[in-house]
Amino acid sequence: MWRGLTARTVVASGLLALVVGSAFAVLLTSVTQLRADDRRALRAQEVLVTANHLERLVVDMETGQRGYLLTGREELLQPWEAAGASFGDEARTLEQLVADNPEQQARAERIAAEGDAYLRDYSVPLVAQARRDRSAVRTLPEVEEGRRRVDVLRAEFDQFLATERRLAEARQDGSEAAANRAVFAAVAGLAGSVLFVVVFAGYLHRVIVAPVRQVAATAGRLAAGDLGSRLPERGVGEVGVLQRSFNAMAGSLEQGRDALAASRARVVAAGDQARRRIERDLHDGTQQRLVSLILALRAAEAAVPPGSPELRKQLSRAVDGLSDALEELRELSRGIHPAILSEGGLRPALRALARRSAVPVDLAVDVPARLPEQVEVGAYYVVSEALANAAKHADASVVEVEARLAAGRLHLSVRDDGTGGADPGRGSGLVGLADRVHALGGTLSVTSPVGSGTTLVVDLPATER
Known part of the structure; x- marks a missing residue:
């Protein structure tokens, strides 16, 4: 059953569906990955913005604190107070944004912990002490400690941002690879589908269209009277069955024609034989009897006494009538089968x-x-x-x-x-x-x-x- 055209068409259609389906599967997977990479890229941007803002808060805290310690002006503490109030929320936001990356999440937690420690253990006590006695904190070792703590925070931020940039670059490379895979899948799927369709169309032309055209041409010759026309029986599946059936039909027609021609020839031959027999019977039988009757009547006419002229006339008319009938019979026998043709x-x-x-x-x-x-x-x-x-x-x-x-x-x-x-x-x-x-x-x-x-x-x- 697998040699039939129907089965082959089903198999070819399945292969085409497999090629197209595989191409679309790769394309869909690549598109899904691109969408995921886009979401990660947006989150990475948000992470970078939040980290930069958090670092700026640390810088605002440090510069506001230092400016107050140097000048004693209370308005310089406003950025310090705003940064201190926002630092905790921003740090938690940063931790949530990198929750899917344990390494970055650990750094975000250290940044949050060190920033809280900087405010709680250093910056807030130092500002409170400066408010009580500003001149007492200008030379305190705590000033140097503040610088050290800020440098540590900045180093953490640098590592965090560098790692996030590497991750962003890796995501970008993955996105480009996914995009290339999508383009390759689309091109390969399209090219493979076109190639498969062209090959399959050529196959169908070879095993179906060309044999059917050959059948049509041979049928035309058959209809024109060439009953000896035959098809090569090399077709596949149903086409092969059609070719064999066509040849069998042509053979039957040819045999029927030959039988009909032989029958007609026998009929014609029988008719000619009957004509010859009738012509021979007329010539050897009826014509000879008429000739004998004419001669007998001529003899009777000659023997009529001179005193019976009426009888002589009657016999003469009878002889003339028989002579006319004999001539008509001879003409008729020539039409039936002329003796001159046989002789x-x-x-x-x-x-x-x-x-x-x-x-x-x-x-x-x-x-x-x-x-x-x-x-x-x-x-x-x-x-x-x-x-x-x-x-x-x-x-x-x-x-x-x-x-x-x-x-x-x-x-x-x-x-x-x-x-x-x-x-x-x-x-x-x-x-x-x-x-x-x-x-x-x-x-x-x-x-x-x-x-x-x-x-x-x-x-x-x-x-x-």
Whole structure:
């Protein structure tokens, strides 16, 4: 079953679906990864913004504190107070943003812890002490401690930001790789699909379209009468079955045609034999009896006494009537099967037809030897029927008859200069002639344009069948 076209089409369609589906799967996966990378990139931006803002808060705390310690101006503590109030919330936000990365989350927690320690253990006590005695903190070691703590925080921020930038670069590389995979999948899927469709279309043309065209061409030749046409039985699946069935049908048609031709030939041969038998019976039986009766009546007429003139007249009329009947019978027997054809062949038989024709005949016969009997009989009746039609229907002034033997075939043509318009389907006798010619394996064609005469062309094999 897997050798059939249906199964192969299903398999090919499945392969095409697999190629397209694989390409779309890779494309969909790449698009999903790109969307995830976009979300991570947005979060990375937010992380960087939050980290930078948190670092700025540390800087604001340190500069506001230092400015107050140097000048004693309370307004310089406003950035310090705002930064201290916001630092905790910003630090927790940063921890939440990097919760999916343990390393960055640990750094964010250290930044938050060190920043809280800086405020709680150093900056707030130092500002409180400076408010009580500003001159006492200008030379305290705590000032240097503040610088050290800020440097530690800044180092943590530098590491955090550097790590986040590396992660962003890695994400960017992953996004570019995913984009390249998506482009490759789309191009490869499209190219593979087009290539597969082209290959499959070529395969379908080779195994379906071309054989079907061949079937159509062979069917046309079969319809034109070439029943020997056959198809090569190399088709795949159902096409092979079609080819074998077509050849079987053509073989059956050819056998039927041969059987029909043989049957028609037997019918024609039987008819000719019956004609010869009837002609022989008429010639040897009825005609001879009529001749004997005529002679007997002539003798009786001669023996009538001179005193019986009336009886002599009656016998004379009877003799004349029998003579007319004998002549009509002879003419009838010539139409049934002319003895001259059997005795002398086609050339003298055609000459006899030309002499008896009601229309002048220009006869040209080039048949140097006797032909098979059925061929001579067929040719004789073709010419006889054509001459009868020319006399009855064509209103012709002359008829040209040509018969010649060439390459084992007898070629006959009968042309008249009459009115034309002959139609073989209107019972002109041409249908019977066509049947006889075809039964002998020959061909017959009629050309009869209105007003231009009629031409009858016959081609017969001059061999025994």
